[in-house]
Amino acid sequence: MVSREGGDANETNASTLRFGSQDGSNFVISPGTSVTILVNLTNEGNDTELVNLSIESASGWNLDWTRNGTPEIGIDENMEASELIWIEFRVHVPEVVNGMPLAGSRHNISVMAQPYSGGPMEHWNFTIEVEPVSGIEIVSIDAEATIDPGHKLRLPVEVRNLGNRPVSIHLDILATDAQGTPLTDASPAHFLYSGGWAVGVFDEYKIANLAPNESGVAILEYAAPFDAEGEIHIRVLAQGLDDLLTILEENQTVRILRVRDASLTEENPAACERIDPGQTCITRMDLENLGNLEDSFTIHVTESPAWASVATSSEVYNVSESGTQTAIPIMITIDEGTDALQTGSLEIEVRSGGVTHATITRNIQVAPVIDWALIATQDGREGNNVIISITIRNDGNDFDGVMVALDMDVDAVFGLIPPEDALHSEAEHIRYFECRDIEEGMNMTFQAYSSVPEGFTGNGTATLELTVQSIRDPQQNFSTSTNIDYTAVIQNPIEEEEPSAIAVAFEKSLIFLLEWNGLVMTVIVVAIGSILLNQALIRRQKDLERMKRENTPETKSMETVSDWKKRFSERSTEARESVISPEVESDAFVESFRSKSKRSVEAPRMVDQGELSQASDILDRHEEEENIAAADNLVLELLDEGDSTDTVFDLDL
16 A cells, blocks of 8 residues: 555555545635535555544534534544545534624635554645625614704714625715605715705715724714704615625704703892882893894793882893893882881793793892981970970881980070980980980970070070981981070169279370371371481581591690609508498488478379360370471471582481
């Protein structure tokens, strides 16, 4: 026996088993199918051989045969010498899953025969090549979607290559009706326009040349019209370029979704927190359109206190998409007479299309009003006293108190009679008091009194003034006054003491100055002129004497030094004699002094004042006339002297 390699048949380790097919066979099989293979095996030896038969797939594909057991484990077969047997088995090529098995890939399968005699194992190896398979799928697409009016929307379409070889996928779109029937004259295309809509396929390069099991995403872009409502129906067509006969279809509907929404904010939340009764406060709101289309909005007040009136503008606010309407006025008015510090809640809504979008809730409070009114005053007299009754009222809207003060512009007895619950000093005549916690609308009455002023030398009018101030707001005040007439007191004449001579002289001097002030000024001017003129004359006399001495020759004195020395030496050198004064008693000295002095002069008799005044007037007029005459003569002399001499008078003023 000769082995397949051509060696001697009796050679040790030579196999006597032979397969009828050569190694390297290749079978092209479609995925998802099975192939039946038949091969023979011959025992070319001279002895019976016990052989183990088995089949192995390198790819792990499923195998089966007509013998007992499984091909992978094998079966023992007893072969006689020169016996030929057939081995029949099937190979199951799996379907393409996740791109496997790849098109054109070859998968090894080996049929093995192992003799128990210890000879070498005999193999028959062949391959199965997988045929190409085409397949695509639309992995995901939105069946329905919504779009804002006038906006664009991009929707993804994911596709995958289900085949076992690379492929490019092409997308088209087609307009249909609501039932999916293509519209008249509609044809598949990359772009279409229908009913104001525009739709197109974008990013198709991302689904080109997809590897097996690879996916890609293309985009369908919708541009909606500026309508509040509407929809478009589209059929999406997907086709692999390696299989033009297979087209996948999916339907998609896009609807315009009108979104209506808004926000309402208060520009200054602190505004109008407290409002006076009878007053109107304006707070302002900002309205923002949060919808996706221009909208018309209205402002409504849904809640307010019974004592407040809240008004809004009745107009409709048209606000563009994402736009804002600013400074919308809200007028809040508090009713007259509302009690202070009441708090209430306001609720303000913004609506469109009958839908409430936003609500603002805020509190308002009635502000305290401080106001007082003078209701009545009543004057009366009781003997020498004036009594005034005053009634005031709290016209504010809250508790308050008053400070009352009384004053008079002359010295008299006056005071206040406050209410029982007032706070005041313990003075006998109260001139200030406070009264607190007076409720709104409550009257308060008190009295003021004054005695008629006395002791004045003339008639007059005194003013009794009352001032009332609010405790909570001292700026709130008012005053009232009452005039009180008084008469002079008739006094008994009092004998005056006779004035002294100095007082009389001083009084007369004042009277004289007041009556003759013009003449006095003239005399003063003349006196000053006379003094200056006298000084000028004296200076002139001195100048004449000086000039005379300068023009007279000098004469030398005949007296010598020895002469005046001789006179000096002739002075008496006799000692002086001290005289001793006699000593006299003090009483004797006084008596001696009085006897040598003149007798006392009798006191002058007092002259009648009227006669003295008349005499003084006569003397004054006489002296005035003499002074004027002397001044006139002096002026005439100066004028005459000025004509007869050239001497210059230097008047040092």
